Amino acid sequence: TPAQRNDAAPHRVPRKDRYKFKLRPHNPDHKYPGVKDLVYLESSPGFCEKNPRLGIPGTHGRACNDTSIGVDGCDLMCCGRGYRTETMFVVERCNCT
Template identity: 65%
Template structure:
């Protein structure tokens, strides 16, 4: 008999794509609106050379003190998304006026989702 299995190689394996996408979708659906507050009164946040947990000179604030602050893995947004239902020449969107939808569909072509 020649050779032996004295060495074993292990590596990390990513979860299935479906698991990752579901996790990301859950985070997207639970995203929190925040405001940027400055810790030092400087209008422009800048990175500090430190290994602290919050290495930036700003903090994320909730618009309402009753809300809990976002966690490290939470998705956040600063501005609301524009409504694409109305025409907006500045953004170059045509809106959905006059667009046909499928009344029986629960997909992206359905009337409930369109606006």
């Protein structure tokens, strides 16, 4: 029967480490990546300069937060190019009761 013939046929057992690379950290003081670590093989494209091919608008002309140390902060968003500050006085009408 066909089932008996298939059982007798030689079969290849895939090796677990067949395509395993030996990754090394860029900085020798860092640990080697583990099996659950996310590893990047290429650098991410920069977001500071405009790149229409990749759909990156760049950060020139964007508003930033001078007091923030996060991604909306001027130091990070302006990529070291410097920035101009504007002081605005805003009057708003409130619906107080």
